[in-house]
Amino acid sequence: MSLDPEFAAALANHSIEMDEATALRMQNYVTVMWRWNEDINLTRHTTWELFVSRDLRDCLQLAPLLEAGEEVLDLGSGNGVPGIPLSILRPDIEVSLAESVAKRAKVLSEIVAEIGVPVPVYGARGEDLLEDFRFTTVVSRAVGSIAKFCRWIEPRWQNVDRLLLVKGPKWIEERGEARHLGVLANLQMRKVATYPLGDAEESEGVILQLWPKESTRFQET
Numbered sequence: 001m002s003l004d005p006e007f008a009a010a011l012a013n014h015s016i017e018m019d020e021a022t023a024l025r026m027q028n029y030v031t032v033m034w035r036w037n038e039d040i041n042l043t044r045h046t047t048w049e050l051f052v053s054r055d056l057r058d059c060l061q062l063a064p065l066l067e068a069g070e071e072v073l074d075l076g077s078g079n080g081v082p083g084i085p086l087s088i089l090r091p092d093i094e095v096s097l098a099e100s101v102a103k104r105a106k107v108l109s110e111i112v113a114e115i116g117v118p119v120p121v122y123g124a125r126g127e128d129l130l131e132d133f134r135f136t137t138v139v140s141r142a143v144g145s146i147a148k149f150c151r152w153i154e155p156r157w158q159n160v161d162r163l164l165l166v167k168g169p170k171w172i173e174e175r176g177e178a179r180h181l182g183v184l185a186n187l188q189m190r191k192v193a194t195y196p197l198g199d200a201e202e203s204e205g206v207i208l209q210l211w212p213k214e215s216t217r218f219q220e221t
């Protein structure tokens with residue numbers, strides 16, 4: 001397999017440097033995922049430009065925030081973003097996927113098997129999975145509001161060190177709602193990445209880290 005010139009052009013267009021082996025693994029994931037997308041709705045990002053400028057962009061922001069050896073759960077994985085690209089970008093972390101829609105979870109299992117990444121897929125609600133499994137970090141994109149996540153994880157913090165949520169500019173409204181509902185009372189929240197979304201409004205994307213107040217683990221990060 002060689003690199004698709006449109007993928008290479010999209011990477012160059014966004015000044016993304018990636019070694020060829022990683023780019024080819026990423027291309028294989030996207031190609032297989034798009035093939036499944038013809039049968040079951042997984043993504044609307046069906047051009048290399050959209051994949052690179054939306055999906056890969058967010059994954060590249062998340063990747064450096066994770067420490068080697070972490071056990072990461074992608075909650076609400078859908079088409080596999082951010083979990084599968086993260087497992088390709090960071091083979092030194094262990095990624096699992098939770099997807100509550102059984103048909104999508106089954107397709108995700110087919111995708112990871114075909115592309116050969118060591119990523120377990122759970123056809124379950126992520127918050128239920130946290131009853132029995134422990135993860136150092138839960139990552140998530142486009143699944144629920146800050147308040148929703150606070151409520152989901154609230155009874156499960158003994159099994160999670162931190163949450164990393166990928167958010168668009170609406171995160172400020174969501175923070176307002178979460179404060180209003182009082183669900184942030186026992187949590188610390190910090191913006192750990194900010195980056196331009198490249199849209200006409202010049203809006204910013206953020207990655208929010210949430211962790212329990214009593215934990216000192218992320219004080220210095």
Ligand SMILES: C[S@@+](CC[C@H](N)C(=O)[O-])C[C@H]1O[C@@H](n2cnc3c(N)ncnc32)[C@H](O)[C@@H]1O
Binds near residue numbers: 075076100101
């Ligand atoms: C809008 S899609 C986002 C998919 C992907 N994370 C992305 O950023 O493109 C949300 C996905 O999360 C799944 N989902 C929603 N709530 C969930 C939960 N509590 N646990 C696991 N999956 C969930 C939905 O079935 C859907 O596939």
